[in-house]
Amino acid sequence: MTNHEKQKLKDSLFSVIGYIATFSGLLILAYFLIDIFIDGFHRIDIDFLTGFPSRKAENAGIFPAWVGSVWILGLTVIFAIPIGIAAGIYFEEYAPKNKITYILEVNIANLAGVPSIIYGLLGLEVFGRLMGFGGSLLTGALTLTLLILPIIIVATRESLKAVPQSLRDASHALGATQWQTIWYQVLPSSMGGILTGTILALSRAVGETAPLIVIGALAYVDFIPNSPMDDFSVLPMQIFNWTSRPQQSFIINAAAAIIILLAITFIMNSIAIYLRNRWQKKIQW
Amino acid sequence: MKNKKIIIHSEKVNVYYGDNHVLKDVNLHMPEHTVTALIGPSGCGKSTYLRMLNRMNDYIVDFRMDGTIKIEDIDIYDKSIEVEELRKQVGMVFQKPNPFPKSIYDNVIYGLTIRGVKKKSYLDEVVERSLQQAALWDEVKDSLKKNAMSLSGGQQQRLCIARTLAVEPTIILMDEPTSALDPISSAKIEELIFELKQKYTIIIVTHNMQQASRVSDYTAFFYLGDLVEYNKTDTLFMNPEHDRTRRYITGRFG
Amino acid sequence: MRILDAKLHGIKMDTLAMMQLVQLQLQESTELLHLGHDEEKIRAIKKREKKVDKCDIKINRDCERFLAVCTPVADDLRTVMTINNILPSLERISDVSEKIAKFARKYPQPFEQELIEKTGLHNLMASLLFMYNSVVESFADNSTLKLNDVFVKDKEINAIYKSAKKTIIELLQESSLDSEKKVNLLLIISKLERAGDHIKTIAEEIYFCVEGVFMRHKHE
Numbered sequence: 001m002t003n004h005e006k007q008k009l010k011d012s013l014f015s016v017i018g019y020i021a022t023f024s025g026l027l028i029l030a031y032f033l034i035d036i037f038i039d040g041f042h043r044i045d046i047d048f049l050t051g052f053p054s055r056k057a058e059n060a061g062i063f064p065a066w067v068g069s070v071w072i073l074g075l076t077v078i079f080a081i082p083i084g085i086a087a088g089i090y091f092e093e094y095a096p097k098n099k100i101t102y103i104l105e106v107n108i109a110n111l112a113g114v115p116s117i118i119y120g121l122l123g124l125e126v127f128g129r130l131m132g133f134g135g136s137l138l139t140g141a142l143t144l145t146l147l148i149l150p151i152i153i154v155a156t157r158e159s160l161k162a163v164p165q166s167l168r169d170a171s172h173a174l175g176a177t178q179w180q181t182i183w184y185q186v187l188p189s190s191m192g193g194i195l196t197g198t199i200l201a202l203s204r205a206v207g208e209t210a211p212l213i214v215i216g217a218l219a220y221v222d223f224i225p226n227s228p229m230d231d232f233s234v235l236p237m238q239i240f241n242w243t244s245r246p247q248q249s250f251i252i253n254a255a256a257a258i259i260i261l262l263a264i265t266f267i268m269n270s271i272a273i274y275l276r277n278r279w280q281k282k283i284q285w
Numbered sequence: 286m287k288n289k290k291i292i293i294h295s296e297k298v299n300v301y302y303g304d305n306h307v308l309k310d311v312n313l314h315m316p317e318h319t320v321t322a323l324i325g326p327s328g329c330g331k332s333t334y335l336r337m338l339n340r341m342n343d344y345i346v347d348f349r350m351d352g353t354i355k356i357e358d359i360d361i362y363d364k365s366i367e368v369e370e371l372r373k374q375v376g377m378v379f380q381k382p383n384p385f386p387k388s389i390y391d392n393v394i395y396g397l398t399i400r401g402v403k404k405k406s407y408l409d410e411v412v413e414r415s416l417q418q419a420a421l422w423d424e425v426k427d428s429l430k431k432n433a434m435s436l437s438g439g440q441q442q443r444l445c446i447a448r449t450l451a452v453e454p455t456i457i458l459m460d461e462p463t464s465a466l467d468p469i470s471s472a473k474i475e476e477l478i479f480e481l482k483q484k485y486t487i488i489i490v491t492h493n494m495q496q497a498s499r500v501s502d503y504t505a506f507f508y509l510g511d512l513v514e515y516n517k518t519d520t521l522f523m524n525p526e527h528d529r530t531r532r533y534i535t536g537r538f539g
Numbered sequence: 540m541r542i543l544d545a546k547l548h549g550i551k552m553d554t555l556a557m558m559q560l561v562q563l564q565l566q567e568s569t570e571l572l573h574l575g576h577d578e579e580k581i582r583a584i585k586k587r588e589k590k591v592d593k594c595d596i597k598i599n600r601d602c603e604r605f606l607a608v609c610t611p612v613a614d615d616l617r618t619v620m621t622i623n624n625i626l627p628s629l630e631r632i633s634d635v636s637e638k639i640a641k642f643a644r645k646y647p648q649p650f651e652q653e654l655i656e657k658t659g660l661h662n663l664m665a666s667l668l669f670m671y672n673s674v675v676e677s678f679a680d681n682s683t684l685k686l687n688d689v690f691v692k693d694k695e696i697n698a699i700y701k702s703a704k705k706t707i708i709e710l711l712q713e714s715s716l717d718s719e720k721k722v723n724l725l726l727i728i729s730k731l732e733r734a735g736d737h738i739k740t741i742a743e744e745i746y747f748c749v750e751g752v753f754m755r756h757k758h759e
């Protein structure tokens with residue numbers, strides 16, 4: 001076989017392997033989704049969405065669970081986004097390129113890989129016990145903030161890095177200060193990437209269970225939280241709770257709740273993609 | 286060229302990037318309302334010198350300088366100088382056109398926006414005046430809200446010039462402004478420079494010697510950080526004083 | 540307008556001005572041949588000669604500067620090279636006029652009418668002025684329409700010169716009266732014929748400038 005033929009064979013071989021890899025993953029996912037839908041879709045109705053948990057599976061609803069998830073999401077947004085983006089901006093635009101900065105950067109990247117349950121333990125001790133917030137939404141939100149902060153910081157930095165230096169040069173040459181350049185040029189240009197990264201980080205937070213269990217989220221709540229200091233439950237917790245029950249009816253409930261959770265995740269990711277595309281159109285390098 | 290006032294005085298200017306001695310003892314005095322071309326092979330320090338004039342080298346990490354640069358009798362490296370004010374007086378146009386990814390209108394008024402100017406009627410005036418001066422008004426006057434990135438390369442560069450003119454500088458620095466453009470767009474920009482020198486003082490770094498000789502009144506030849514020769518353009522190109530200059534402009538090296 | 544248009548226009552205008560000075564030189568020196576000694580005219584011609592020399596130097600320098608600084612191509616290049624090439628011819632035409640003026644000063648008496656008619660001096664001078672005028676207009680308008688007349692007239696002038704020479708030789712053979720005058724007339728006619736050649740050279744250069752076709756040493 002000539003060299004040219006060998007190369008062409010490698011080419012087609014790689015395409016085939018690629019296809020198989022992609023589709024096998026998708027196939028497994030499809031199987032799971034179809035299974036869940038078959039099990040749980042019929043269970044979803046207005047009572048399910050607005051009902052409280054109950055020992056009787058038929059009467060159980062996920063109202064406190066998804067409201068709790070929304071609360072947690074809201075509070076995490078309030079804490080994580082400003083801190084995360086600000087830190088990202090600091091590292092990328094202001095921090096002097098010295099050893100201290102380098103050490104900080106490396107460690108933040110590492111933090112993204114720390115198991116979430118460790119964050120749970122940290123949150124329990126610092127927010128729950130030391131600061132006395134107990135097992136409240138506040139503790140949960142602060143813990144999740146710490147969890148997703150590294151992701152937001154990294155996403156922000158990458159988006160800022162993608163803004164060409166020529167833009168900053170032009171802004172500086174017209175007499176803009178560092179902050180003006182960031183506010184008027186760099187941030188708007190990188191907002192698409194920052195938002196995408198942030199929303200993906202948040203959709204991960206929505207699905208976190210282990211750290212929330214550790215800080216004391218409840219498995220069974222029969223009330224809707226009214227303030228950040230209230231106890232709470234979240235959707236993943238409710239799912240975890242129901243899947244540990246032997247009764248088939250609870251399994252069905254779990255399947256239904258999973259569909260709702262997936263829907264929330266799907267919507268958030270879609271928003272992220274939509275925003276990224278819209279920003280891409282505005283900014284063409 | 287009747288006796289014009291010298292507005293840029295550079296005396297014994299030395300520039301270092303870390304241990305690298307990039308500009309050596311440069312003495313250069315440029316008169317107002319003239320075009321001065323800075324020529325020389327790559328790495329000779331001409332762009333570095335240009336960027337000294339609006340302190341864009343401040344952003345380079347291990348930048349150091351000694352000597353004085355005075356613009357209109359004010360030492361621009363003095364501690365009391367506000368760099369933002371300096372850059373209002375000394376504008377810069379870059380090699381690759383770099384308009385902001387915003388509308389044409391917003392691009393032109395950016396220098397005013399960051400200084401808090403808000404009055405719409407005034408801004409409208411400034412936009413028209415600047416685009417007229419940059420010979421771009423007729424082409425874009427009906428589409429000021431269009432994104433600047435949709436313009437052609439030559440138009441983008443003229444937009445960058447308009448943006449610089451909007452803040453009413455006295456000096457305009459141009460770092461190889463046409464090297465990324467096609468010949469027709471380049472010619473338009475050269476004509477523009479010729480027009481602009483009546484009101485502004487222009488300093489242009491260029492690799493293109495024909496452009497340097499066409500467009501400038503004075504030419505400075507740099508080589509490896511030294512200012513080898515500075516003279517009236519026609520004298521330098523007809524009969525250069527230094528052999529090195531002669532060899533460079535005739536293409537015998539570099 | 541391109542940057543170099545302004546500069547080229549300046550050089551062209553200077554050249555036109557020089558051509559007009561030389562035109563005056565030609566006119567006034569031919570008038571001297573008619574009228575004889577006229578001190579004012581002679582002084583004017585000498586003064587103008589100095590001006591013409593100054594123009595020659597200035598335009599020559601400007602052409603060099605233009606080539607160095609503007610690096611012209613195509614018709615711009617031909618224009619400036621043409622101007623540079625016609626300067627010596629213009630200078631020589633003016634020189635002829637100055638020599639005629641010197642002669643008029645030395646020999647204040649004009650030539651006899653009979654002699655002038657026999658040699659065809661009038662026709663010669665008229666043709667010369669006509670040729671020069673055509674050339675100036677062609678340069679100003681950047682056109683070759685009138686240049687053919689120039690080449691034709693030059694041939695006429697050559698013919699007149701030949702016949703004048705013959706006539707004068709015959710006259711000398713007939714009688715040795717006023718022989719100095721007759722010889723002087725021949726010399727002047729010879730100089731005027733040379734002036735005609737210079738004008739023809741200018742016409743060739745202009746033709747090249749406009750059409751891009753080299754005409755030197757050969758033309759229809």
